[in-house]
Amino acid sequence: MKVVKNLVAAFSMKAEFASRRNKLYRIAYSWSHDPVLADDLVQETIYKALKNASRLRDVKTIDSWLYRILYNCWQDYLRVKGRNVEFVESYDDESADQTDNYQQAQIVKRVRASVEQLPLPLREVVTLADFAGFSYEQIAEITDIPIGTVMSRLFRARKNLKQQLLEFGSDELTVSKLRRVK
Amino acid sequence: MNIKDMTEDKLNLFIDEQLDTDEMNEIREALLDDKELREQVCQLKAVRELIGYAYSEVPPSRHEDSNKKRSGSIFGRAIAASVTLVVGVVLGWSTYEYSPNATPAISAQNTFQYVANHVKAAYGERKIVLHIDSSDVQVVNAALNEADQLLATYRKANTPMKLDIVTNKSGINILRPGVSPYIARIRELIDDNDDVAIYACNRSIAKALKKEGVEIVLMPEVTKDKSARELIPQRLEKGWVYIKA
Numbered sequence: 148m149k150v151v152k153n154l155v156a157a158f159s160m161k162a163e164f165a166s167r168r169n170k171l172y173r174i175a176y177s178w179s180h181d182p183v184l185a186d187d188l189v190q191e192t193i194y195k196a197l198k199n200a201s202r203l204r205d206v207k208t209i210d211s212w213l214y215r216i217l218y219n220c221w222q223d224y225l226r227v228k229g230r231n232v233e234f235v236e237s238y239d240d241e242s243a244d245q246t247d248n249y250q251q252a253q254i255v256k257r258v259r260a261s262v263e264q265l266p267l268p269l270r271e272v273v274t275l276a277d278f279a280g281f282s283y284e285q286i287a288e289i290t291d292i293p294i295g296t297v298m299s300r301l302f303r304a305r306k307n308l309k310q311q312l313l314e315f316g317s318d319e320l321t322v323s324k325l326r327r328v329k
Numbered sequence: 330m331n332i333k334d335m336t337e338d339k340l341n342l343f344i345d346e347q348l349d350t351d352e353m354n355e356i357r358e359a360l361l362d363d364k365e366l367r368e369q370v371c372q373l374k375a376v377r378e379l380i381g382y383a384y385s386e387v388p389p390s391r392h393e394d395s396n397k398k399r400s401g402s403i404f405g406r407a408i409a410a411s412v413t414l415v416v417g418v419v420l421g422w423s424t425y426e427y428s429p430n431a432t433p434a435i436s437a438q439n440t441f442q443y444v445a446n447h448v449k450a451a452y453g454e455r456k457i458v459l460h461i462d463s464s465d466v467q468v469v470n471a472a473l474n475e476a477d478q479l480l481a482t483y484r485k486a487n488t489p490m491k492l493d494i495v496t497n498k499s500g501i502n503i504l505r506p507g508v509s510p511y512i513a514r515i516r517e518l519i520d521d522n523d524d525v526a527i528y529a530c531n532r533s534i535a536k537a538l539k540k541e542g543v544e545i546v547l548m549p550e551v552t553k554d555k556s557a558r559e560l561i562p563q564r565l566e567k568g569w570v571y572i573k574a
Contacts, residue, residue, distance in 0.1 A: 172390045182388040189390065258383035276345075277380040283347065302341045308376045 163209060164193050170279065171217055177274040178221055180263055188224065192217040211285045214275065218289050225267070261311040265304055272297055273304035335359070335366060337373075344373050357562045360571065361460070367573065455483060455490045456569040458561060461500040463574070469503050472574030473514060480522055490524060493564065497530035497557035500574075501537065504529055504547045512548060519550050530557040 171192060175185035195216050196203075203212050262270055275286045283301075287294040335356070342348050343356045360367050457479060461472045476492060483490035496504060503509045504527065519525055529551050537545045547553060565571055 169390075173384050173387055176387045177384045182390060185387075186390040254379070255383050255386070258379045262380065262383070273380060274384070277377040278384050280381075283345070298338070298341075302338050305341060305373060305376050306337060308380070309372050312376060312379065313372070 163206070164196050164213065167210070167213055168193065171213065174214065174274055174279050175217060175221065177259075177262065177278055178267075178271055180259065184224070188217060188220050191220045195220070211281070211288050214279065214281070214285075215289045215291075218271070221271075258308075258312065261308050264311070265307060269300050269304035269307070272300040273308070276301050277305075335369075337369070340366075340370055340373055344370060344377065354562060357565050358558075360565075361558075361561060361573075364573070367571075455488060456493075456564070456567070457490065457572060458493045458495055458564045458569045459572050459574060460557070460561060461494065461496045461503065461574045462498040462557070464499040464502040464509075468574050469500075469511060473511065473518070475572065475574065476518060476525070480518075480525070492522070492525045493528060493560075493569075494525070495528045495530070495557050495560050497533040501529045501533050501545070501547065504551050506546065506548060515548065516550070527551045528555070528557075528560055529553045530555075530560075532556040532558075 168189060171189045172185055175188040175192075176182060179185050179188070192213065196213055199216075203209060262274070265273065271290060272286055275281045275289060276283075281289065283294050283297050286297045286301075290297070292300075339348070339352075340356075343353065346353065348356070356366075360370065459472060459476055461469065463469070472494075476494065479492065480490065503511045504515065506512050515527065519527065527548070527550055529547055531553055533556075534545050534547075534553055561571065
């Protein structure tokens with residue numbers, strides 16, 4: 148009976164992880180800007196999560212627990228590769244090809260490029276907050292840094308992005324106006 | 330609260346709803362009167378929204394690829410729908426006029442304002458409160474044009490939208506039959522859209538009565554039991570988007 152119970156628990160845990168896979172992948176992609184690496188990080192995260200599922204004491208904390216594992220996998224990768232590794236995003240990626248609207252693709256491209264220019268610690272925090280929607284406390288737990296540091300990184304990241312995107316807003320406007328005149 | 334006393338850190342805490350109730354209300358009050366502060370808040374919100382948007386569609390993982398081949402991706406279609414709406418928003422930038430004082434050229438700030446106001450519509454019902462506190466022709470025309478444009482945009486995107494138009498100060502005059510040239514236009518707005526409601530500030534009505542010494546008669550469709558200072562913060566607390574004409 149205990150075996151059946153454990154099996155059911157294992158299957159249900161696997162389903163919980165699988166349902167979060169896409170979002171984990173998007174966060175991994177926002178950090179690495181590399182689809183293959185992001186996929187590998189998520190595979191490793193799910194593998195480690197399944198292996199250590201018994202350590203998850205409260206299912207309510209599953210999100211921050213999973214992202215903590217993902218964050219650790221990412222940090223392990225950076226340690227091996229060297230913190231200063233440069234990531235070069237391919238702007239001819241599929242998401243840009245799929246859209247038939249030039250301006251929309253430009254905005255996505257520009258926002259991602261702006262995020263990519265952020266120092267990694269800022270990039271990690273701002274995507275966890277503004278894309279994944281985690282609270283300051285959850286981000287502190289995931290990244291294992293004090294909450295004050297989370298806040299200062301998040302605010303610096305937003306300030307930096309705001310500046311870059313405001314400049315883009317002006318450029319984009321010029322392009323739109325020129326197109327309208329034509 | 331003065332803009333000079335407001336640090337950007339505090340505004341970040343405000344948009345993330347990390348301040349206590351009193352501080353949140355204090356900033357909401359300040360937002361009603363301070364255009365520069367509103368722009369700062371809108372820009373921060375826009376940054377937050379754009380990050381979410383930029384990563385809502387990324388190159389598919391190998392795992393997603395294999396799933397797509399088997400069953401197609403409903404999630405992908407949902408993302409595509411939201412992207413389509415945002416495309417509409419982006420295209421709207423070139424014709425958008427937010428402020429009645431805006432020149433034909435659209436500033437980067439307005440671009441951000443527009444994104445902040447519209448991007449989230451892809452995720453559910455949009456609720457907007459449009460605040461008119463003037464009867465100046467340019468202000469009122471710009472506000473009513475904004476209302477028409479918002480309603481048309483969301484109707485086209487098949488996205489539910491609630492629009493509350495809150496008037497106070499001399500803005501209540503636009504609702505006075507026999508005085509206002511906008512009565513027919515406002516009535517048309519109400520008749521054509523079930524989700525549009527018009528409010529007049531009871532304090533402003535009382536002040537006008539005291540000043541003019543005659544009863545202030547407004548269109549019968551207008552709700553007038555609360556002040557703008559009560560109505561607007563109540564909506565902001567519930568996540569409504571605020572637009573000041």
